[in-house]
Amino acid sequence: MRLSKTHWRAVRRYFLVFTAIALLPLALVYLVRSEQIYKIKGYEYINETRLPLIPEEAVQTLSQSDMLMVEKRMERRRKLMQEKCADYGLDAIGNDSWHKPNPWEFLVNRKYHIIWCNVFKAASSSWMFNFNVLAGYSPDFLHKTKEILLNLARERYPRVSLEQLREAQNGSITFIIARHPFERLLSAYRDKFVFAIPHSFHDKLGRKIVRAYRKKQKNVHIGPKHPTFPEFVRWFLDQVRYGNFIDMHFVSTTKFCTPCLINFDIILKFESLEQDQLYLIEKTGLKRVIAPEWRNMGKGKNTLELLKTFYSQLTRKELEGLYSYYKYDFELYGYDVNEYFKMLIEEEGVADDLATISA
Template sequence: MQDVIYIFDRKLKMGRKNLTVMRLGRCIAFLAAAAFLLPFTILLMVADQQYHLTYNSKRVFYQEFLFENGTQQDGLLTRDKFMEVNARMVARREFLSSECARLGLDGSSSKAYAWEYLINRQYHVIWCNIFKAASTSWMYNFNLMANYTASFLDKTKVVLLELARKKYARPTVEMIKKAQADSITFLIVRHPLERLASAYNDKIVHAWPKSFHDKMGQRIIKKYRKQLSGNSPAPKERYPVFEEFVAYVLDEWKAKRTLDMHWTPYSGFCTPCKFNFDVILKFETLDEDQRFLIQLARLQDVVKPEWRNSGKGPNTLHNMNHLYSRISRTQLDGLYNLYKFDFLLFNYTVHGYYDIVQEDKESNG
């Protein structure tokens, strides 16, 4: 028995010794691996931090070479102007966030829509396309980023949106939220009533003969011309005049029918309270805003801050007073209610338009 105990004790001591040696070996191996991997780990941490600074937290990443060597011919902003526009973007983001919370549009009760978004994974940019808000210019840019050549885009007869959708599949909400982790998300907004006037001028007044919008215009005339003119002489135009068009849009909205994409409220299909937008460009400051975006996203070698307006006819701004002087106060009330969230979320006002419109006629109530 003693021999057995001796052998057991000896094995136990040897086992403890071997265990100690094994533990010591593991410690040495761990320290050696750590010594080897530490520089690499630090490098990864630094790279990851820079990556997060550039994309995830969306802090301004100074492109020193561009600031120091760029010229006005490059279309680049100076450092001071860049920071000025950046401050403007911060204010717009904060305003949007506060309004979303105030109006209750950021909760689970409201649904997110992804239909009009385009995600470019190569350049890490996400855009919600708002028709009649520099959409032609940026559809062209997204086609450039999809590797269509400028010479091809300038010659093709294919609609830019159709070309783009061959490269950018319509995403899901989940796809957008996942891509936002390392992308710059932006949209371009415009005063709702200015956008409506632009859509009217482009799609109704200058509709291609026998096109979808030309046929729409004829239906509007048939329904509203006699109704609105009453005992007054009927308009002679072969297209709907503005008050007829507005009556049609408001009736479609009240009937809860789907509005044309060129004048449907953009707060509805971009659902800006459901996604985090990093850059909010406005039509009123578009030149500086898009230069800022191009520089921030480092797209200056791919796209240029060009203005590609497919609209036809006179400049919309010069036409605004004439158009809105034709509608009634009641119609303006209706337009405000239709575009209420577009007004509120992006800090636009309707007040000045009440000085332009007509007082309601007694026969119209």
């Protein structure tokens, strides 16, 4: 009798084990389909039907009068861009990279009908965070992870063709964030070279620039390990001159996002970002889902004094070279270059002909 009971318990135990093994694949399929599983990489994949909502009392909004004010601001920006695109013939498709639509850097969220061209060093970290939230990554994971947010985003936002982008734009809001070209360039230089991660790509590139562009002295180690700003600018202008590949952190926004060939509904600017972001979030109907996310805004934020410290080190010719490359960025977004020429430490009389620079 004892043997019989022991035998029965063993049979029941084996039955339960085999049943669990048989049902495990079905359970996993269910969890994946319902999107309630933690992926191997450690992030939470939120249920497809909705994202965690921001508490009502924590939602940031603009007043109706502010919404109208920002709306008019956006109309002026769109009009200026259209006029400048036509003036410079950038709205005509051609064979060079300035005249070819470039959908490569767009992130298309079809579910929430929002599309963004990611301009690096223009609140890109902040909106990469938000687009990852919209893709289903939990905010808690995004705050803690060591993974690169762009890599995470590309797992959910595959590159699109021009045809796919055009199709997705129907019923969606497409936006871009602009920043003064020289502020953006300095921010990228400091982030990628001055504060370079040891042994990273830009750290190694910086050392190559130093070896090639630092004047030979009795002590070749005089100066910082990273390229000085003038050394970086000389290297950068040589890349432009020889038609070499321009790093995505430094490339012209006009070439990167081709705004004259791909329509943008909302043009945010770094200088008015606080209001512009709230306007965009309101227009997309996502105010309970995402919020302004201020990331990496410390060392990249350029004060006038900081800008003067770096740009006053350049020669007039170098500054003219930079302006020549970024001219369309200045024109399309309504930025001024004259203040930067005033920063130069040069002979008297430089300021007298500033007007000719923008002609």
